[in-house]
Amino acid sequence: MLYDSLKALHVLSIVLWIGGMIFAHFFLRPAVAELEPPVRLKLMSDVLGRFFKAVLVTSLLTLISGIWMLGRVAKQTVQSGGSFDMPISWTIMTALGIVMVAIFMHIRFALYTKLKRFVSASDWAPAGGSLAKIRQWVFTNLIIGILILLVVLLG
Numbered sequence: 001m002l003y004d005s006l007k008a009l010h011v012l013s014i015v016l017w018i019g020g021m022i023f024a025h026f027f028l029r030p031a032v033a034e035l036e037p038p039v040r041l042k043l044m045s046d047v048l049g050r051f052f053k054a055v056l057v058t059s060l061l062t063l064i065s066g067i068w069m070l071g072r073v074a075k076q077t078v079q080s081g082g083s084f085d086m087p088i089s090w091t092i093m094t095a096l097g098i099v100m101v102a103i104f105m106h107i108r109f110a111l112y113t114k115l116k117r118f119v120s121a122s123d124w125a126p127a128g129g130s131l132a133k134i135r136q137w138v139f140t141n142l143i144i145g146i147l148i149l150l151v152v153l154l155g
């Protein structure tokens with residue numbers, strides 16, 4: 001029951017994280033591209049600030065629930081006298097999942113902090129540069145996330 005609940009939490013966290021990245025990249029960004037830089041950058045900074053607050057929680061939930069499930073399966077296997085051989089899809093999910101969390105922390109605490117500072121100072125050119133870097137890293141995380149889903153769901 002606890003295992004299944006954590007697995008549901010794990011998958012729901014991923015749904016919010018990946019769904020939000022798809023929305024920001026493919027739907028929001030093209031729609032605001034025509035706006036004047038001050039309006040566009042203020043809006044994007046505000047929207048991303050709200051999204052990143054949620055992702056900070058869900059990325060940590062993904063990591064903690066994933067590691068807990070791994071530990072639980074490994075412990076039960078060893079206690080019942082077997083040896084725990086982690087499936088290759090789980091190894092890929094764990095390694096790439098940690099990379100995704102690290103990239104998110106870079107986006108949130110390095111790039112987004114700069115974006116917010118430039119937007120507050122109405123320094124639009126460097127703010128645009130920071131937003132472009134955020135977009136590239138969010139897209140990288142999206143590709144990694146989809147790759148993990150394909151490996152886990154098809155593998």
Ligand code: HEM
Binds near residue numbers: 063065070090148149
């Ligand atoms: C951060 C490190 C992560 C660890 C340690 C981890 C570990 C796990 C474990 C142990 C399971 C349970 C598998 C089962 O009982 O069948 C699981 C399920 C799952 N994980 Fe992860 N995971 C991590 C990150 C991710 C990420 C980033 C994604 C997607 C982008 C992801 C997608 C999934 C999905 C879709 C399932 C359900 C699979 C199924 O029921 O068939 N995980 N994860």
